[in-house]
Amino acid sequence: MKHKVVIIEDNIPLSEGFAEIINHTDDFEVVNRYSNCEDAIDNLTYDNPDVYLMDIELPGINGVEGTKYIKKALPKANIIMVTVYENSDIVFDALCAGATGYLTKNLKPDELIDALKETIAGGAPMSIKIAKMVVNSFQKKPSKIELSKREKEVLIQLSEGNSYDSIADKLFISKNTIKFHLKNIYIKLQVNSNIEAVQKANKENLL
Amino acid sequence: MKHKVVIIEDNIPLSEGFAEIINHTDDFEVVNRYSNCEDAIDNLTYDNPDVYLMDIELPGINGVEGTKYIKKALPKANIIMVTVYENSDIVFDALCAGATGYLTKNLKPDELIDALKETIAGGAPMSIKIAKMVVNSFQKKPSKIELSKREKEVLIQLSEGNSYDSIADKLFISKNTIKFHLKNIYIKLQVNSNIEAVQKANKENLL
DNA sequence: AAAAAACCTACCCAAAAGGGTAGGTTTCTC
């Protein structure tokens, strides 16, 4: 049994090209092609493919919203975004929406097939630049702000929802000392409330 | 000029195997091999390789800490983790530490070379499972908690560091209403302070 | 040994937040 692929792409020549490539393989076949999400969504359970190839820029519902919808209806569906966009926001939006992989449209036939195979094998095919972007997103650049050990402890306790009183108890220091550290933290972090301090510390990875 | 590779791996046969494979290519050569991070760190600027292949489990400084150190000294260094661990914490720790890629040790010679090439091309080589893990980490599963529109607005304002008074002004409602919504939010989120509410809302992606 | 950071404590006061009760309107759903 071949793995079923559905293509959602409004550029018909491109869509046909993909289908051509896929239908020449032994493992995959294109069971349907759509030029918009709406039509694809109407036939979700009928098509029930192993993999969707999804364009992002589509008339009507765009690829990211379409991905969310399909994922809600068919949580096990694999959706590979195939698009020209390498803008980071769009990439991350697509991944957050539930995309399994993300390829750019300049891909070679081999790469398309490899991506399909990787998807079936439980992987997440990505083009080189995208993979790099994704990995980079983990690399939090160190903040220039330096908190002392004690200040970090206080902030961690605070972030866990403790009041100054209970933090004082836990750290065996007085509430006044907690406030003293907080004041310094606010200055270092350029904020003036505990909420902002906790959020900024989280954002800058200070804890 | 061949691209320079340094291997940090305490399993000598494995290290030799990698070197053998790499030295048989036209594009890469192993300029040094170490069985611990300390020795590698001593020769950072002397070796100055294009790519490090780094084991995680090493005597002394482990691969993740070593990666942090090397990245600090040589920010442009490409460090590929090569390890048996597929535990998610370790993978993400390594990526956060600055690893360029992450491969598992059962890789084939071709895959190793491909990974090196991908690295030089500015990519982030990952084995299939790792790529999937990384992509999955973006897919925030929707929380079962539902906040009303107004509650979200209040929480967003709060997360931006505004006081109840200024939130009241911005939303054209009274401070009492702010407090009313907050009370309901605390119940829904099972917390009892604004800090916790903001943090939980962020974590659960409610805003 | 001197200087600089980091750490600790106490006190004061004003502002902000938490928790409770008690009412009302608007909007959507059945």
Add this chain to the structure above:
DNA sequence: GAGAAACCTACCCTTTTGGGTAGGTTTTTT
């Protein structure tokens, strides 16, 4: 058109925070 849910407001009072001053000790750096 009844009921539910979301939304809104006003009180009350207690606790918690923020911001200030003014001192001290310990630890690290120069």
